[in-house]
Amino acid sequence: MGAIVGGIILFVLGAIFQFALEVDIPGIEASTLGVILMVAGAVLFVVGLLLTLRSRRTVVSHHRDAHGSVSERRDPPPTA
Numbered sequence: 001m002g003a004i005v006g007g008i009i010l011f012v013l014g015a016i017f018q019f020a021l022e023v024d025i026p027g028i029e030a031s032t033l034g035v036i037l038m039v040a041g042a043v044l045f046v047v048g049l050l051l052t053l054r055s056r057r058t059v060v061s062h063h064r065d066a067h068g069s070v071s072e073r074r075d076p077p078p079t080a
Helices: 001-022 032-055
Strands: 060-066 070-075
Touching: 001 032
Parallel strands: none
Antiparallel strands: 060 070
C-alpha cells in the first residue's frame, strides 16, 4: 500500500513542479524535474498495484491418489 501512496504523492509533486511553479533551481529546470517526478510516480504506482494484486492470489493444489480420488487444498494468500 505504501508504494501506491508514494506513487500518487510523487505524481502530484511532479504535476505541481510542471504546471504550477516557476522556480529557479540551479542546474535543472522546474518543468524537467516535474516530468521526472511524474514518471517516477507513475512507475511506483504501477509497481505497487502489481504487488498488491499478486499477493491476493489463492493457491489451489489438486492431488490424485492411487484409487483415482481427487483432493483439493486452498491456501489463503499471504498476509503482509
